[in-house]
Amino acid sequence: MRTLSGRVLFFIFSSFLLIPHSALADGMLYSGRALLRPLRPGEQAAAIVHRENIEKMVIALNFQSEEQDRAVWIFPVPGTPEAVKVDVVDSFPQFNGRDPRHDASLMGTSLMLLTRATLGWPLAVDVVMAVATPNLLRGRPPRVHNEVEKWGIHAETITSESVEDLAEYLQEKEAGISVEQLRPFAPYFSDQYVLVVAWLASEHDLAASFPDYQQYRSLGIGRQPALYVEFPTETAFYPMRPTSSYGEGSLRIRLFVADYVQLHAPGLLAGSFHTAFLDQPRLPANAPEVWLADLEAPFRYSAITIDAPARTFTGDLRFSLAKEPGSIARAHGFLSMGVALLPVLIAVLSYLAAGTAGIAVRCQWRGYAELGLWNLLTYLALRRAVRRLPGEPAGEWKKRFLRWFRYTFIALTLAVQFAFVASFGDEGTGDAAVAWFFSVFIYGGLFLLFIIFWLLSRLAAKETAQSSRAGE
Numbered sequence: 001m002r003t004l005s006g007r008v009l010f011f012i013f014s015s016f017l018l019i020p021h022s023a024l025a026d027g028m029l030y031s032g033r034a035l036l037r038p039l040r041p042g043e044q045a046a047a048i049v050h051r052e053n054i055e056k057m058v059i060a061l062n063f064q065s066e067e068q069d070r071a072v073w074i075f076p077v078p079g080t081p082e083a084v085k086v087d088v089v090d091s092f093p094q095f096n097g098r099d100p101r102h103d104a105s106l107m108g109t110s111l112m113l114l115t116r117a118t119l120g121w122p123l124a125v126d127v128v129m130a131v132a133t134p135n136l137l138r139g140r141p142p143r144v145h146n147e148v149e150k151w152g153i154h155a156e157t158i159t160s161e162s163v164e165d166l167a168e169y170l171q172e173k174e175a176g177i178s179v180e181q182l183r184p185f186a187p188y189f190s191d192q193y194v195l196v197v198a199w200l201a202s203e204h205d206l207a208a209s210f211p212d213y214q215q216y217r218s219l220g221i222g223r224q225p226a227l228y229v230e231f232p233t234e235t236a237f238y239p240m241r242p243t244s245s246y247g248e249g250s251l252r253i254r255l256f257v258a259d260y261v262q263l264h265a266p267g268l269l270a271g272s273f274h275t276a277f278l279d280q281p282r283l284p285a286n287a288p289e290v291w292l293a294d295l296e297a298p299f300r301y302s303a304i305t306i307d308a309p310a311r312t313f314t315g316d317l318r319f320s321l322a323k324e325p326g327s328i329a330r331a332h333g334f335l336s337m338g339v340a341l342l343p344v345l346i347a348v349l350s351y352l353a354a355g356t357a358g359i360a361v362r363c364q365w366r367g368y369a370e371l372g373l374w375n376l377l378t379y380l381a382l383r384r385a386v387r388r389l390p391g392e393p394a395g396e397w398k399k400r401f402l403r404w405f406r407y408t409f410i411a412l413t414l415a416v417q418f419a420f421v422a423s424f425g426d427e428g429t430g431d432a433a434v435a436w437f438f439s440v441f442i443y444g445g446l447f448l449l450f451i452i453f454w455l456l457s458r459l460a461a462k463e464t465a466q467s468s469r470a471g472e
Contacts, residue, residue, distance in 0.1 A: 044251065047093045047287070049258040050236035050319070051294040057238075058291055059227045060092050061153070061198070072170065072177060072199040075239045076188035079231040081145035084157050084194040087228040088150040090210075093287035095256050097278030097301060101424040104331035108420025111339070112413045115346050119379045119406055142169045145194070152205030153225055155198040160189055173199065184242035196229055228288055236261065236319035243310045253306040255317075258295060261302045262322040266315030272308035277301075277328055331424045343376060349412045350375035350382075357404035361397055372405065379406075 045060040061073070077084055142165055147156035160166040163186055167179045188195065200206060210223055236257060243251060260277045281298050302322070350372035358368025374382040383402055387393040 045092070045254040045256075046238060047095075047256045047284075047291065048236055048238065048319070049291060049294060050233070051258075053232055053234055055231055055233050055236055056291050056294075057229045057231075058089065058092055058288060059229065061225045061227060072173075072197065073227075074182075074185065074195055074197050075242070076185065076193045076195050077229060077231040077239065078192060078233045078237060079194055080191070081143070081157060081159055081194055083232045084146070084196070085228075085230040086146055086155050086157050086196055086198075087148055087290075088153045088155055088198075089226050089228045089288045090151065090223045091286045091288055092224055092226045093256065093284035093291065095278070095280070095284055095301065095303065097280035097299070097303070099276055100279050100331040100335060101327050104334045104424040105421050107335060107338070108424070109417055111342055111345060112417040112420075114342055115349060116410060116413050118346060118350075118375050119409065142166055142195075149201060151209035151225060152200060152202035152207075153198060154201040155196065155227055157194050157196055159191075159194055162189065166195075170197075184244065187241070194231070196227070198227055222286075226288075228290065230290075238317040238319075240265075240313040241316050244313045249310045251306070251308060251310050251313075253304075255302075255304040255306075257302045257304065257319055258299070259302070260300060260322045260324060260328075261319040263304055264318040264320065265306075265313075267312050268306070268308060272312065273304060273306040276303045276305075277322075277325065278303055327424055334420075334424070345416070346376055347373055349409060349416070353405050353409035353412055354382075356408045357401045360404045361401045368401070375409070 047058045049056045055077075059075075142158045142160035145157045145159065147154070149155070158166075158169075160169070163179055163182045166185070166189075167177060167182050170177050170182075185195065206225065210225060212222065238255060240253075261275075263273060263275060265273065277300070279298060279300050283292055283295055283297050283299050302319075351369050352372070354372025354375075355365045355369030358364050358366075358371075362368060371382065371385055374385040382405070386398050386402060389398065391398070
């Protein structure tokens with residue numbers, strides 16, 4: 001009977017160990033890393049740094065082979081003509097940050113794996129599963145304030161008094177944009193905004209300067225054309241209001257904003273965007289030097305992904321500094337301690353497991369809980385210490401004690417592992433709720449088992465005492 005119960009317990013604990021580690025540690029929808037993918041049609045990407053009321057923005061340019069030299073990009077930025085700078089650069093910052101909560105959950109899982117490794121056999125199950133889990137009247141013509149042309153791309157900053165004047169100016173540049181197409185820019189024809197206009201002046205020069213661009217266009221990888229814009233603004237800014245004229249057409253926008261920020265997007269539904277707070281030890285590689293000037297490592301930033309119909313962008317995007325979420329603060333603190341926690345975890349959990357085994361087998365905590373500290377030198381040292389206790393080295397009660405220690409120890413490590421996942425989960429997400437449910441379930445089950453076996457042990461001790469008196 002004891003052999004059968006031991007096999008059942010082994011099966012139960014092994015089943016818990018077989019839960020994929022990615023499910024335990026992955027708290028996150030973002031997998032913990034910013035994605036680098038090619039820029040597709042209908043997609044926008046920009047990297048933003050805002051310091052001391054100055055914004056520096058690098059915008060990825062999406063050139064398709066079927067586009068002609070008349071392709072034009074127009075976007076407004078706040079500021080005066082003298083304060084707005086524009087340039088064409090040959091790189092987009094490479095972001096490879098990780099969510100600290102994901103790393104903290106992964107460290108928690110790894111620490112529990114190493115803690116269970118003191119017993120020997122659970123490590124094999126862990127390793128196997130880790131491998132298997134895989135507006136205005138007409139006036140003067142638009143004024144050009146700054147212009148630059150590099151690698152077949154022409155960019156300039158302009159101001160205009162009317163939509164008609166801007167349309168006429170662009171037609172002279174053979175852009176072929178109608179007045180109706182420019183109507184969404186009417187609110188920006190004022191002394192508070194400047195229009196940044198860029199077009200492909202020579203597809204031949206572009207192809208010669210970036211020969212691999214059409215075949216390989218992942219953001220942040222290799223040389224690729226981009227616009228650099230610098231302008232004054234009290235809060236970080238990204239223009240989106242003009243895109244509302246696209247109607248039901250879907251847009252995908254990826255924004256990388258230095259610091260942890262909160263997105264303010266009028267008209268945008270809450271479920272249509274996601275913000276991930278990420279860290280990386282070094283500054284983004286492949287970034288223009290002027291964009292990096294005010295940044296320091298380690299680098300914290302917000303990766304914002306928006307998927308929404310164009311009509312929902314009824315206003316421009318603004319960003320404000322966000323308070324560090326509690327789960328990220330806990331993750332940073334946990335990561336700072338690192339593997340120094342391992343011996344502490346082994347000692348505490350071994351002490352609790354040995355004390356529980358002492359109550360279950362000998363109805364006594366004191367004197368047996370301390371034996372668990374031998375597990376700091378692995379389970380072999382603990383077994384040797386138990387066998388050296390008074391009585392037969394391989395006595396029945398010693399075997400039961402060691403068996404109780406093993407199963408209780410594994411259960412405790414699993415409970416702590418789930419607790420780590422819950423603690424570092426993204427607040428308000430289903431992942432954290434599920435982790436907390438499993439934590440309560442395991443802790444509650446352990447407490448219930450402790451009470452049951454404590455009562456059984458007391459009953460067995462009482463029966464033994466009665467038998468002894470009857471024999472006398």
